[in-house]
Amino acid sequence: MAVGVALGALVLGITACSGPDGHERSEDGGELTVLAAASLTDVFAEIGDAFEAANPGVTVSFSFAGSAVLAQQVIAGAPADVLATASTATMDTAAAMTGPPEVFTTNTLEIAVPAGNPGGVTGLADLADPGLTVALCAEEVPCGAAAAAVLAGAGVTAAPDTYEQDVRAVLTKVILGEVDAGLVYRTDVASAGDDVEGIDVAGADVVRNDYWISVVTGTDEPDLARAFVEYVLAEPGQAVLAAAGFGSPESAGVDG
Template sequence: MRAALAVLPMVAALGLAGCGGGTDDGGKGETGGITGTVTVFAAASLTGSFTTLGRQFEAAHPGVRVTFNFAGSSALATQITQGAPADVFASAAPKNMATVTDAGAADGSPTVFARNQLVIAVPKGNPARVTGLADLTRPSAKVALCAEQVPCGAAAARALDAAGVQLTPVTLEQDVKGALSKVTLGEVDAALVYRTDVRSAAAQVDGVDFPESAGAVNDYPLVVLKDAPNPTAARAFVEHVLSDQGRAVLTGAGFQPPTGS
C-alpha cells in the first residue's frame, strides 16, 4: 500500500464534509475491516508524533487514509463547535477539550494520553546566555510567548507567576510552532515552548530547563467526536494512540506518560 498522509489547513478540513471522508457503513468494510478517511484535529505540538502515528495506523489498516488539521487547541475547539467535520480531537490542555465536551460535541469522556512540560527554547549555542526565567526580563531580551488562550501560553503564564517574573514579549503567537519559529528564524532570543518542540528542532535550538515549569505541566486529552464521519476508524485510531506502540512514539518525542500510568 502506498500510505497517504496529509496535513490539512482549515479550508481543506472543511472540504472533507463533501468528499465522503468515511464510508456508508461508518468506516467498516464488508469484511469488517476499517476503511475510509479518519480526520484528526490535533494540537500543533503533536505534529511530529501524530504524523508518525498516522503512518503507522495506515500501514496497519490498508485502505485507510489519515488526515490532520494541526493548529492551536483553542482554534481547533472553536472549529469543532462551529461544525467543522472531524473524527478525533486531541487537545494540548483540558480547558480546550472542555469547550468541545461542554458543547456536547464529544462521544464519551476524553482520555488523557500524554503530558508536556515547558522549557526555554534558545538559538543553538544560547548566544544570549539564558539560564532561567529571570534572564528573559533583561531590557535587551527579545522573547516570544504563545497567546494565553493557547495551552502553551496559559502554561507560560502559570510558570511566570510561580517565578514572580513579569516580562513583555515582542510577539504573542497563536500556537507553539509559531513561537518556536521565532527562535529558529533568529527573530527572538528565547521562547517558552514545550520540551517536545525543542527536541523536534534540536538541530536549530537548545532547551533550557527551569524549575517553575514543574508546576505548569499540561495534560493532553483526546476523544472521538459525536458527529464523526467515520466513527469506527476514529475509535481505532484512538486505540492506536493509547497502545504500547503509540506510547513509544510519544515518549520518544519527549512527552511524559499520563499521571498514574
C-alpha cells in the same frame, strides 16, 4: 515543515490506496479525519502512518491547527472523527460535540534559545531582563497560559517583546535568532534539532500541559475512531510520543 507534512500526507494517501483490502476492524477500509493540535504535527503523522499499516485499507487524514481553532471547528460541525487538543480548556470548549475525553500525553515547558545562546540565558529570571529580546505565547493560547503559570510560580515578571499566536511561531523566532529566548514545549525544542538549545525550567513540572483526545459525536466511523484513540493510548502510539519528548499520561496533573 508544512511542505514536509503535505508530502507526508500525500505519501500516506498513496500507500493507503495501493494497499490490499482490509480485514479485522474495518472490512471495507474507511476514512478517518483527525483534528489535532499543531504541536502534534510530527508525532501524529507518524502514528497515523503506523495505524494505516496496522489497518490496511484505512486512510487517516489530519488537520493540524491551534487547539482553540480546532475546538471551534468541531462545535461548528466540521466533518471530523477524532479531536486531539493541547489543553484541558480547549477540550472543554468542544465538550458538547465529543465523547468522554482522555489524557493521552503531557508536555512541559522549556526555555528555547538560538544555537550558541547569544543572550547568555540561564533561567527564567533572564526573561525579565528588558535588554533581552523575548517571545512568549499569548495567554489566550494554551502554551501562553502555561507560560504565565510557570512564570507566576517562579515569581518572575517577564518583559516579552512579543506575544505570539502559537508555540510554533515562538519557536520560529528562536530558530531565526530574532529573539534571545522563548518559552516553548520540551517537544518543540526536540523537533528543532541543532538550531535551538533547551534550558530546563525549575518547577516546569508543576505546570503540565495535558493533551486530550476524544471521538467526535456524530462521526460516520465510530468504531474506527475509537480504534484510533485506543491506538494512541496504547503502546505503539505512546512509544512514538515518548520518542518525541512527550510525557506519559500517568504523570498527568491532578487538575489537568
